[in-house]
Amino acid sequence: MFSTAFLDIPALQSAHGEVQLPGSKSISNRVLLLAALSAGTTTIHDLLDSDDTQVMLRALEQLGCAVVRSTDPAHLNSYHITGIAGQLTPALAARSTALFLGNAGTAMRPLTAALALLGGHFEMSGVPRMHERPIGDLVDALRQLGCKIDYLGNDGFPPLRIQPITAAQLHLNTPITVRGDVSSQFLTALLMALPLVATQQDIVIEVAGELISKPYIHITLELLKRFGIPIKNEQWQRFTVLAGSRYQSPHEIHVEADASSASYFIALGAIAASKGSKPNAQGGTSSVDRVVKVMGVGAQSIQGDIRFVDAARAMGAAITSGPNWLEIRRGAWPLQAIDMDCNHIPDAAMTLAAMALYANGTTTLRNIASWRVKETDRLTAMAIELRKLGAVVVEGADYLTITPPANREAWKPASIHTYDDHRVAMCFSLAAFNPAGLPVRIEDPKCVAKTFPGYFEAMFSAVRAVPGSVPVICIDGPTASGKGTVAAAVAEQLGYHLLDSGALYRITGLAATRAGIPIDAEHASQIAALIAQLDIQFGANQQVRLDGEDISLAIRSEEAGMNASLVSALPAVRQALVQAQHDFRQLPGLVADGRDMGTVIFPLAPLKVYLTASAAKRAERRHKQLIEKGIPATIADLRADLEARDARDMNRATAPLHAAQDAFLLDNSEMSVDNAVAQVLSWWEKRQPFGKEQA
DSSP states (O other), rough: OOOOOOOEOOOEEEEOOEEOOBBHHHHHHHHEEEEEEEESEEEEEEOOOSHHHHHHHHHHHHHHHHEEOOOOOTTTTOOEEEEOOTOOOOOHHEEEEEOOTTTOOHHHHHHHHHHHHHOOOEEOOOOTTTGGGHHHHHHEEEEHHEEEEESSTTTTOEEEEEEOOGGOOOOOOOOEEOOSSSSSSHHHHHHGGGGGOSSSEEEEEEEOOOOOHHHHHHHHHHHHHHHTTTTTEETTTTTOOOOOOOOBBOOOEOOOOOHHHHHHHHHHHHHOOEEEEETTTTEEEEOOOOOOEESSOOOOSSOOOGGGHHHHHHHHHHEEETEEEEEEEEOOOSBBOOOEEOOOOOTTTTHHHHGEEEEEEEEEEESSSGGSSSSSSSHHHHHHHHHOOOOOOOOOOOEEEEEOOOOOGGGEEEOOOTOOOHHHHHHHHHHGOOOOOEEEESSGGGGGGTTOOTHHHHHHHHHHEETOOSEEEEEEEEETTSSSHHHHHHHHHTOEEEEEHHHHHHHHHHHHTTTTTTOOOGOOOOHHHHHHTTTTTGGGGOOOOTTTEEETTGGGGGHHHHHHHHHHTOOHHHHHHHHHHHHOOTOOOOEEEEESSSIHHHHTOSEEEEEOOOOHHHHHHHHHHHHTOOOOOOOHHHHHHHHHHHHHHHOOOOSOOOOOOOOEEETTTOHHHHHHHHHHHHHHHHOOOOOOOTO
16 A cells, blocks of 8 residues: 555556456445344455444444454455454443544444443544534434434534434334434344334334435345345335344355456556557567456346446446446547436446547436535535646535546646545546656555555556656665665555565575576576576565565675675576666656666666765665664775776676766765755655646
């Protein structure tokens, strides 16, 4: 997951690949609560690993549930939940328990209803945005039953205090009325909680007004059925929890992949999975049928957001499906503008707003008032951010119209504010396919952790950038100039890949030795072929991994240094290493450190830095490092060695050490690492197209 302050997505060109989706948030948190209220142990497979589910898991442990995560490497997202059989322990019921539920509406609303009926003392709070999300209609419905719930802040909003009641204090004989036009989570909460007290008689819920987001209620009803709770549904306006209801664990249940998350990849295929070409063995080109395949959810899903497939088809997507997969290709292009009532797909409809950027006219999304009470006011947020890109947007009380930028020149580079809303971040990643070839900045990319922590990694695995658009920052310099430390810190702050080119020769020598290949001219082709198979990863503090193994110390040995010298003398191997360095240029970008990154390997890199320091200062730094490792050394000897190496590097026949003509010179002799990193980042930021008013 990217935890940087922002993530810059370069201009993207095409999409092709397979994506495994995480489990559905809506299903995950419903199943967790139902398992918690049941007797016995329920094994939940493919549970979503996200902020919202972690919040719910912690809450269930506080309520006395046993929560055990599977240690089976093949089922790490499986959990064993031992429930409380619909009753709090006397000790828990007697004390006050504080539950912090973050910004998880799928935890706050259902838990409020369940705890109000379980008979304990609870205080429920969340992040500031949760305290702005309405819960008054649910509280009013629970108070009709006789539940004791107080607001600790503003009326109608969390935080809440719940006080215990007895079964005799409940009013179960008259129907409970709840509004259905604000959030379907209020009705879901009641449906999941009322079986706790429907032991002797039917309990009726009546919906006041139009019930929005019916598909989410469908999910609730289907899952209740799996846990032994039949609900009578009369035209989505009257629901009856039948007498004698009792939660029964299904013992094992699988969580479907998230259909809302599927919407981004359906859109990806509709926008960018078009036919292409590639070179063939005969010197010509062959046709390539690009397709985005989404694994984990299919057309028969119980989730309402699967109907996003119909909306995407209406806009031009070509989609085929199986039991747990979807395949998406570009159909009509440009996409077709639509006018649609989106009440049935409230979350996924946001993705239609992003697709509208590529449509042939004005798209209108109607009946989406529920957007205003989500993680942020999504109607306003989407309007603001779409306009940044150059779209013309009209925001109504419950609708949005989007007219895409009129032409290529009308597109604008934008820094997208995400409002701590995962869906805003994921939607606007799709803007990187704009015809102007402009990058898109996503602020606070880690907000996707709410439902899809690996979203950007999944996206990058399935897309191809416009040739030459993946940015490279080159940091060259002499030995012990600090370029490795600075490069690693810059890469970490930008979320970019890291290349320590100097270590590649040592890694190659180590890999060849382990493979039993002699390091000589006769076996150069074998070593060159081996390089293409190596999985190399560079990290902070000079950490190097080869095929998952930490080899940081192994490549610093005297033997590794000698083997690196042998490797460097083989032209075929050097050429293979040049290709390996080019292969590190992957989305979203690369920071490469070495001696010839800006002059030979990436001569067109948009930023080149030549980092240096005086020989005296470099010797002093190297001396400190060696002493800390218990290695004896003198500063005078180290300085002499560094000066000799500088002379060799600057006068070697192949790729001599020198600053690229367009490189920034940075002498960090009297500069801290943090200041050097800040200077490089400042130079980089000045090269970005995002306006200061947006950044």
